[in-house]
Amino acid sequence: MKIAKRLSSMLFAATLVATMAGCASTATKEGTGEFIDDTVITAKVKASIFNDPTLKASEINVETFKGDVQLSGFVADPADATKAADVARGVKGVVSVKNDVRVK
Numbered sequence: 001m002k003i004a005k006r007l008s009s010m011l012f013a014a015t016l017v018a019t020m021a022g023c024a025s026t027a028t029k030e031g032t033g034e035f036i037d038d039t040v041i042t043a044k045v046k047a048s049i050f051n052d053p054t055l056k057a058s059e060i061n062v063e064t065f066k067g068d069v070q071l072s073g074f075v076a077d078p079a080d081a082t083k084a085a086d087v088a089r090g091v092k093g094v095v096s097v098k099n100d101v102r103v104k
Contacts, residue, residue: 038065038067041067042062045064048087048091049084052087055087056076060075060101070098071085071097074101077103081102085101
């Protein structure tokens with residue numbers, strides 16, 4: 001009787017631990033809140049780049065993962081690539097910027 005009770009307690013504890021581990025986000029996947037935050041950051045960076053009057057950048061793509069922003073695409077002037085990265089760094093919530101923008 002004691003063995004059955006102890007075994008069922010251990011089984012319950014193991015199930016609980018496995019369930020909790022399955023709910024944790026991993027380094028390569030985002031939780032729902034992180035995904036929404038990254039979506040907002042992406043939208044703000046895109047809007048900031050688009051609304052900057054000195055920046056002629058219609059072919060810049062923005063992706064965000066856990067606050068790390070990656071810029072890619074093409075610009076006509078090397079100064080525009082640098083300016084796009086500077087604008088992205090100025091957006092609240094941006095942790096880092098990887099600038100993969102190329103000059104045509």
